[in-house]
Amino acid sequence: MMLQADSLHVARSGKEVLSGISFSVDAYEVYALLGGNGAGKSTTLLSFLGFLSPTAGSVLVKHTDVYSDIAAARKAIAYLPESASLYEHLTAQENIAYFLQLAGMSASSPAIDAALDRVALSPNARRRKVGGYSKGMRQKTAIALAMLRDTDILLLDEPTSGLDPNAIDEFHQTIRSVADSGKAVLMVTHDVYGACHAADKIGMLQGGKLKGEFAAEGHGIDIEAVRKAFSATVVPS
Amino acid sequence: MSPIWLVATDEWRFWLRSHIAIGGMAVFLVLIITTSLLAALRIEAETYARINQQDEAEKTFLTQPDRHPHRMVHYGHYLFRTPAPLAQFDPGLDLITGQAIFLEGHRQNTAMFAESTASADFGGLSWLSPALVYQLFAPLLIILFGHGSIARERETAVLSSLLAMGITGRKVIAGKTLALLSMAFLLLLPLIGSGALALSASEPVSSVFLLFGLYFAYLATWVVLTLMASVVLKERSAVLGVMAGLWLALALVLPSVAVNVASNTVSAAGKIASDLVMLADLQELGDGHNAKDPAFKRLRADLLQEYGVEGVEDLPMNFRGVVAMESEKKLTDVLNEYADARMHAEIAQEKVVAKFGWLSPVLAVARASRAIAGTDLANYHHFQRMAEAVRFDFVQGLNHAHVHQLSYRDDINRNRDEDARLRARVDASNWRVLDAFRFQAVSVSERFGNASSAVYMLMAWLVIMLAILFWRGDKLTP
Ligand SMILES: Nc1ncnc2c1ncn2[C@@H]1O[C@H](COP(=O)(O)OP(=O)(O)OP(=O)(O)O)[C@@H](O)[C@H]1O
Numbered sequence: 069m070m071l072q073a074d075s076l077h078v079a080r081s082g083k084e085v086l087s088g089i090s091f092s093v094d095a096y097e098v099y100a101l102l103g104g105n106g107a108g109k110s111t112t113l114l115s116f117l118g119f120l121s122p123t124a125g126s127v128l129v130k131h132t133d134v135y136s137d138i139a140a141a142r143k144a145i146a147y148l149p150e151s152a153s154l155y156e157h158l159t160a161q162e163n164i165a166y167f168l169q170l171a172g173m174s175a176s177s178p179a180i181d182a183a184l185d186r187v188a189l190s191p192n193a194r195r196r197k198v199g200g201y202s203k204g205m206r207q208k209t210a211i212a213l214a215m216l217r218d219t220d221i222l223l224l225d226e227p228t229s230g231l232d233p234n235a236i237d238e239f240h241q242t243i244r245s246v247a248d249s250g251k252a253v254l255m256v257t258h259d260v261y262g263a264c265h266a267a268d269k270i271g272m273l274q275g276g277k278l279k280g281e282f283a284a285e286g287h288g289i290d291i292e293a294v295r296k297a298f299s300a301t302v303v304p305s
Numbered sequence: 306m307s308p309i310w311l312v313a314t315d316e317w318r319f320w321l322r323s324h325i326a327i328g329g330m331a332v333f334l335v336l337i338i339t340t341s342l343l344a345a346l347r348i349e350a351e352t353y354a355r356i357n358q359q360d361e362a363e364k365t366f367l368t369q370p371d372r373h374p375h376r377m378v379h380y381g382h383y384l385f386r387t388p389a390p391l392a393q394f395d396p397g398l399d400l401i402t403g404q405a406i407f408l409e410g411h412r413q414n415t416a417m418f419a420e421s422t423a424s425a426d427f428g429g430l431s432w433l434s435p436a437l438v439y440q441l442f443a444p445l446l447i448i449l450f451g452h453g454s455i456a457r458e459r460e461t462a463v464l465s466s467l468l469a470m471g472i473t474g475r476k477v478i479a480g481k482t483l484a485l486l487s488m489a490f491l492l493l494l495p496l497i498g499s500g501a502l503a504l505s506a507s508e509p510v511s512s513v514f515l516l517f518g519l520y521f522a523y524l525a526t527w528v529v530l531t532l533m534a535s536v537v538l539k540e541r542s543a544v545l546g547v548m549a550g551l552w553l554a555l556a557l558v559l560p561s562v563a564v565n566v567a568s569n570t571v572s573a574a575g576k577i578a579s580d581l582v583m584l585a586d587l588q589e590l591g592d593g594h595n596a597k598d599p600a601f602k603r604l605r606a607d608l609l610q611e612y613g614v615e616g617v618e619d620l621p622m623n624f625r626g627v628v629a630m631e632s633e634k635k636l637t638d639v640l641n642e643y644a645d646a647r648m649h650a651e652i653a654q655e656k657v658v659a660k661f662g663w664l665s666p667v668l669a670v671a672r673a674s675r676a677i678a679g680t681d682l683a684n685y686h687h688f689q690r691m692a693e694a695v696r697f698d699f700v701q702g703l704n705h706a707h708v709h710q711l712s713y714r715d716d717i718n719r720n721r722d723e724d725a726r727l728r729a730r731v732d733a734s735n736w737r738v739l740d741a742f743r744f745q746a747v748s749v750s751e752r753f754g755n756a757s758s759a760v761y762m763l764m765a766w767l768v769i770m771l772a773i774l775f776w777r778g779d780k781l782t783p
């Protein structure tokens with residue numbers, strides 16, 4: 069088990085935002101968290117990173133309680149934040165090289181270029197500073213970085229937001245091959261069809277509670293069932 | 306490479322790509338280099354002028370013709386204070402205290418401003434010294450460079466990415482601190498230039514080192530304060546606002562409050578008021594020009610008894626000279642008493658201002674800087690004491706000639722006719738009571754001693770703020 073939440077309760081600013089959710093993500097698995105705005109998806113990711121300590125329950129990364137060794141958990145995870153956070157004064161190349169060096173990895177230009185090729189960031193853009201990038205270009209850079217981190221676990225918060233349809237398809241393929249190489253991927257998304265396409269499991273989050281899980285059987289996940297469940301969660305009850 | 310080093314080098318990369326940072330740096334460098342050069346030229350011109358004036362004054366005195374020795378006591382002499390070598394970096398009190406004293410018998414004059422040549426004046430900008438540029442403007446540059454260090458990364462959310470990668474808050478802050486400290490070090494390089502010039506004017510290397518260390522600690526304090534604001538506050542604009550306010554308070558408001566408090570709590574009697582009291586005291590001593598003044602009755606009786614003679618004209622020395630000598634000594638004792646009281650009052654005021662160094666590192670660094678440069682109150686008092694020693698020696702030297710080289714009879718008859726006047730003279734070789742004078746600033750060890758308490762204050766500021774920063778840095782949140 070790479071990631072595991074056990075009756076996780078988390079409060080932010082004194083208000084409970086996660087009320088006892090339990091799920092787990094294994095190696096070779098892509099797990100998609102679906103849910104409306106404010107459901108607690110990002111909060112769940114932050115809990116795995118040790119940014120928000122649980123009021124009850126626990127979060128485990130590689131069988132170890134996150135809050136007993138935050139540094140170890142963070143080292144095992146590549147995290148793509150909700151809004152791609154990059155240094156504006158650096159180019160895509162420089163951003164990735166800098167972050168990789170900070171993570172204690174060597175950052176060769178060919179490897180970085182290859183990763184940027186995979187997310188299809190135009191070579192022209194790579195030489196410019198991120199300060200002048202569009203949202204999608206930033207997102208591509210951040211995805212390339214997360215892939216290059218080569219960690220056992222990826223936490224991706226709305227990785228496809230801002231991407232054009234081609235890039236989204238490309239991304240789903242990439243994610244699939246990453247998981248197939250033995251990594252665990254937990255991603256947050258609003259894209260029902262994409263999630264069904266790329267994920268092995270889907271968790272439906274509403275009001276801080278897990279309202280259902282859908283797993284792939286035979287020919288993938290039942291899109292209709294997920295779509296129905298999703299509409300139910302976003303309609304105020 | 307360690308994350309600390311990486312963060313530090315990236316910060317430099319950010320500055321080098323920022324027009325504001327480069328522009329700010331350029332303006333500062335122009336300011337510090339021009340003030341340093343102008344100050345160096347000014348001090349060189351001034352040193353040259355003072356030495357010339359001193360030599361001129363000595364020559365004039367020595368070339369006076371044969372005269373009655375007491376006329377030379379009133380003819381007087383000038384002493385000039387050459388600036389300390391490091392005055393080109395920090396002129397301190399030199400700007401508001403005189404450099405020339407007129408020495409004469411029976412009085413202690415206050416120092417005047419020696420005339421300065423126009424070329425040494427540089428359009429009245431002499432108050433803007435390199436020290437002042439470092440004390441007031443360098444912190445602004447550090448705020449400009451450092452305000453965004455953490456807040457910028459929080460605003461663009463890269464901070465959360467860093468923390469999520471397992472880089473600790475302390476390491477991020479240590480990297481930013483390292484970058485800003487290296488920047489502070491660069492800002493101080495022109496100080497080494499000023500120091501090198503001072504070294505060539507025989508300033509010991511230890512004081513230049515200490516001065517460099519002092520300003521580095523001072524700028525480091527601003528680095529830490531700026532980082533603290535950047536860690537605690539959410540937005541760059543808030544950090545800028547708070548730091549600008551802090552700068553105003555520490556650099557402008559507190560110093561003037563300190564001076565006000567000092568002048569209100571310690572009353573140094575005004576010069577005129579204390580002079581009036583002193584005159585009354587002096588009158589009781591008797592008039593040294595009048596050997597018949599009842600104040601010298603006792604002296605006369607003692608001498609007559611000692612030499613077993615009937616009248617002062619039978620004494621083997623000139624009684625009028627003896628009276629002049631004795632009265633100068635008594636009078637000097639009283640004058641010194643008043644001078645000491647005045648200096649003590651000034652020191653007491655300075656001590657009150659000094660205590661405010663606990664509240665403002667600007668005050669602490671300013672005081673330590675003046676002390677190390679040898680341009681503080683202690684140095685000015687040192688000049689006054691030196692001048693008084695010279696005055697007393699030369700007056701008593703002339704009185705000695707009066708006692709032994711001029712007979713009492715010739716002396717009292719000096720106004721009878723032209724011949725008598727000529728007889729009442731001593732040889733001009735007696736004017737050599739003067740030694741060639743060169744002002745020497747207080748010794749280095751004494752200067753360090755004067756600076757020590759302010760240095761401790763600054764160190765306390767730095768250590769406490771650094772401890773708070775790193776304690777707080779452990780809890781750095783995105
Ligand atoms: N920084 C914060 N401080 C306090 N409360 C917060 C904070 N961020 C989020 N919350 C609250 O936590 C709850 C869950 O927010 P979260 O960001 O996890 O939602 P989400 O599912 O990621 O939504 P979205 O789809 O809009 O990204 C919300 O009710 C929100 O108001």
Ligand SMILES: [Mg+2]
Nearest residue numbers: 109110111150
């Ligand atoms: Mg979210």
